[in-house]
Amino acid sequence: xxxxxxxxxxxxxxxxxxxxxxxxxxxxxxxxxxxxxxxxxxxxxxxxxxxxxxxxxxxxxxxxxxxxxxxxxxxxxxxxxxxxxxxxxxxxxxxxxxxxxxxxxxxxxxxxxxxxxxxxxxxxxxxxxxxxxxxxxxxxxxxxxxxxxxxxxxxxxxxxxxxxxxxxxxxxxxxxxxxxxxxxxxxxxxxxxxxxxxxxxxxxxxxxxxxxxxxxxxxxxxxxxxxxxxxxxxxxxxxxxxxxxxxxxxxxxxxxxxxxxxxxxxxxxxxxxxxxxxxxxxxx
Amino acid sequence: xxxxxxxxxxxxxxxxxxxxxxxxxxxxxxxxxxxxxxxxxxxxxxxxxxxxxxxxxxxxxxxxxxxxxxxxxxxxxxxxxxxxxxxxxxxxxxxxxxxxxxxxxxxxxxxxxxxxxxxxxxxx
Numbered sequence: 001x002x003x004x005x006x007x008x009x010x011x012x013x014x015x016x017x018x019x020x021x022x023x024x025x026x027x028x029x030x031x032x033x034x035x036x037x038x039x040x041x042x043x044x045x046x047x048x049x050x051x052x053x054x055x056x057x058x059x060x061x062x063x064x065x066x067x068x069x070x071x072x073x074x075x076x077x078x079x080x081x082x083x084x085x086x087x088x089x090x091x092x093x094x095x096x097x098x099x100x101x102x103x104x105x106x107x108x109x110x111x112x113x114x115x116x117x118x119x120x121x122x123x124x125x126x127x128x129x130x131x132x133x134x135x136x137x138x139x140x141x142x143x144x145x146x147x148x149x150x151x152x153x154x155x156x157x158x159x160x161x162x163x164x165x166x167x168x169x170x171x172x173x174x175x176x177x178x179x180x181x182x183x184x185x186x187x188x189x190x191x192x193x194x195x196x197x198x199x200x201x202x203x204x205x206x207x208x209x210x211x212x213x214x215x216x217x218x219x220x221x222x223x224x225x226x227x228x229x230x231x232x233x234x235x236x237x238x239x240x241x242x243x244x245x246x247x248x249x250x251x252x253x254x255x256x257x258x259x260x261x262x263x264x265x266x267x268x269x270x271x272x273x274x275x276x277x278x279x280x281x282x283x284x
Numbered sequence: 285x286x287x288x289x290x291x292x293x294x295x296x297x298x299x300x301x302x303x304x305x306x307x308x309x310x311x312x313x314x315x316x317x318x319x320x321x322x323x324x325x326x327x328x329x330x331x332x333x334x335x336x337x338x339x340x341x342x343x344x345x346x347x348x349x350x351x352x353x354x355x356x357x358x359x360x361x362x363x364x365x366x367x368x369x370x371x372x373x374x375x376x377x378x379x380x381x382x383x384x385x386x387x388x389x390x391x392x393x394x395x396x397x398x399x400x401x402x403x404x405x406x407x408x
Contacts, residue, residue: 093287098307098379098406101316105309133288135314139328143312146332150311178353179372207311207378 015114016042019121020137027125031118033111036127041134044100044127047107050205051198053099053129059202060099063090075128082130100132105143106204112144147206154213161209165221166190177220181211188212190224288317295402296320299383301390303364306382307406310335310370320384331382334368338380356396363387369399371406379406 016035019028023040033047046052057063063071067090075081082100086093167185177185180203187197198208215221288307296302296319304320306327313332320327341354359366365385371377383399385392 094291094406097288098316098377101314102309102377105312105314133316139314142332143309143314146335147312204378210311 014112014141015116015119016112016137016141024121024123025126026121026123027127028114029120029122030111030114033107033114035108035111035114036125038126038131038134040137042104042108042137042140043131043134044129045104045107045111045140046127047109047111049110049195050103050106051202052107053103055199056099056103056202057091059200062095072128075130079126079128079130081128082132097133100129101135102204104135105140105147106206108140109144109147109206112141151206151210151213154210154217157213157216160194160212160216160221160223162193162195163223164189164191164193164196165212165216166224168220168222170220177215177218178211180207181215181220184208184211185215185220188215188221289319291402291405292317292319295398299385299390299395299398301386301388301395303384303386304330305384306331307371308332308335308380308382309378310338310380311378316379325384327382327384330384334366334380334382338368338370356399358392361387365390365392365395367396367399369403371403377406381406 016028019037020040020042025038026036028035028037032049033045035042036044051059054063054065054068058065058068063085067085067088071081071084071088074084082096085091086096091099165188167188183201184197187200192200194208194212195205197212198205201208212221292305292307296305302320304318304325304327306318306320307316308314308331309316313335315328315331318327318331337357337359338354341357345354353372354370356367356369359368364387365383367381367383367385369381369383371379371381381399381403383395385395
């Protein structure tokens with residue numbers, strides 16, 4: 001069994017490594033995410049893209065949202081919110097640890113790397129949840145790199161990340177997705193993006209992106225058709241023939257997954273295809 | 285479930301011949317909890333490496349269009365058994381348990397049974 005090979009060469013020490021090496025305590029706030037550190041170890045990570053532990057536990061029916069607010073208020077200056085949740089009997093210590101680490105890993109994926117010019121550090125700040133299970137900055141970055149490599153393998157379907165995907169009706173021959181993917185398919189209504197689906201289902205945003213890309217690759221989800229209809233009137237547009245300047249530059253290319261079945265024919269006309277190939281070869 | 289390490293320690297003490305056990309996230313290879321003698325066996329490295337084993341098997345099953353889920357995987361070495369057991373959970377938790385057993389002392393059937401029970405404890 002070989003050792004896992006990091007897909008990317010270790011980056012020159014990033015901001016998180018630097019703060020970890022100095023064994024600081026406080027909050028490292030990036031453009032959309034925040035790392036809470038205790039003596040250089042990461043105790044909590046939050047990111048706008050990833051459903052937090054509160055969303056996860058509410059979706060799992062463990063802690064109602066009002067219970068969560070109550071715990072945040074009761075955490076006090078000692079920052080013992082996690083212990084309060086356990087002592088109230090909402091969840092066990094083990095469940096708290098598993099959920100906390102899963103949420104931390106998920107948020108770190110989106111919050112890393114921290115851009116040096118848009119990150120601020122507030123010393124001494126701790127998260128109200130308290131220290132549940134600290135993770136070393138190095139282990140967290142390795143884990144994130146492995147996840148990134150996994151998602152990068154499905155880069156061709158990256159456009160599905162931000163699109164409100166919709167399930168494609170399939171026949172019985174379609175490969176059976178996992179139970180998590182089936183749940184995702186059941187919620188893929190063409191209105192919610194994968195990030196919103198993750199929040200609705202209270203599950204990892206990373207895993208949702210991965211599943212959606214896999215489903216797109218398997219032809220089980222597609223992107224909704226781009227809105228067509230009448231062209232909008234642009235301000236300044238006129239009928240005198242001079243083209244008005246485009247308001248927002250060229251339109252980004254739209255990307256569509258092939259509709260399955262289009263490329264499948266029950267009875268390909270082999271003779272015609274052979275004649276076609278011969279004709280093409282003669283013209284080479 | 286008590287503290288994760290306590291749950292693993294309970295399982296270890298109940299499984300004859302257990303050398304080490306880890307709870308691993310299989311998209312990142314990060315071990316959420318490990319228990320065992322790190323001098324003889326680095327469970328963190330084993331955790332990361334075995335994610336590829338789990339993923340390869342899952343992908344193969346997808347390609348073969350096999351129905352059903354993996355309950356556990358057994359790897360038999362000359363002196364050890366390694367058992368990998370995905371934690372199912374209702375939403376698919378993305379975790380697996382990794383158990384290393386001393387082949388001379390272990391009772392494989394009983395170990396698999398106990399590991400299944402630990403998995404049930406870990407479902408969140």
